[in-house]
Amino acid sequence: MVTAAAVAARVTDPELPLLTLADLGILREVEELPDGVVVTVTPTYSGCPAMQTIRDDLVRALGEAGYPRVEVRTALSPAWTTDWITEAGRAKLAAAGISPPGPAPRRPSGPVPLTLGAPRRDIPCPHCGNAATDEIAAFSATACRSLRRCPACREPFEHVKEI
Structure with a gap:
């Protein structure tokens, strides 16, 4: 029988199905007990609408693997950060034409300070590598991605925001 951890690690993210939960870094722990399996995940953000689907997909995959x-x-603490995306996950994003996130911003513990403007950062084009691209929309298919366009190759692409 395949281990529960191996099965859970292969479940894909419903919003970015090219990534597994392990690639995304939200799979925190898989504990096999005599009477079942306990899987702990951390959402990418507290209101993530994909969590119910992720839960259902884990239950289905583990059930099909013999874990009834x-x-x-x-687990909400510590909060997920894009720094938890694995190198394999970042490579999969880039190969699919989605710009992977850079390093997550460092914030002091406690309340998050309010800033009135997004910090400007060059996001390289995943198609041609041009370093200076333009943001078309702050939100794309999901709240955690923005829509950008490269002025060099003129291709649009999504960027996974740093969280």
Whole structure:
């Protein structure tokens, strides 16, 4: 029988199905118990609408692998960060024409300070490598991605925002 951890690690993200939950870094722990499996995940953000689908996909995949009792727990602390995306996950994003995130911003513990403008950062084009691209929309298919365009090759692309 395949381990529960191996099965859970292969479940894909419903919003970025090219990435597994392990690639995305949201799969925190898989514990096999005598009477079932407990899987702990951390959402990419607290209001992530994909969490129910992720939960259902984990229960289905583990059930099909012979684990009939599956409990999925959510851990909100520490909060997920794009720094948890694996190198393999970043490579998959780039290969699919999606710009992977750079380093996540460093913030002091406690309240998050309010800034009135997004910091300007060059996002390289995943198609041609041009360093200076333009943001077309702050939000794309999901809240965690923006839509950009490269002035050199004129191709649009999505960028996974640094969180």
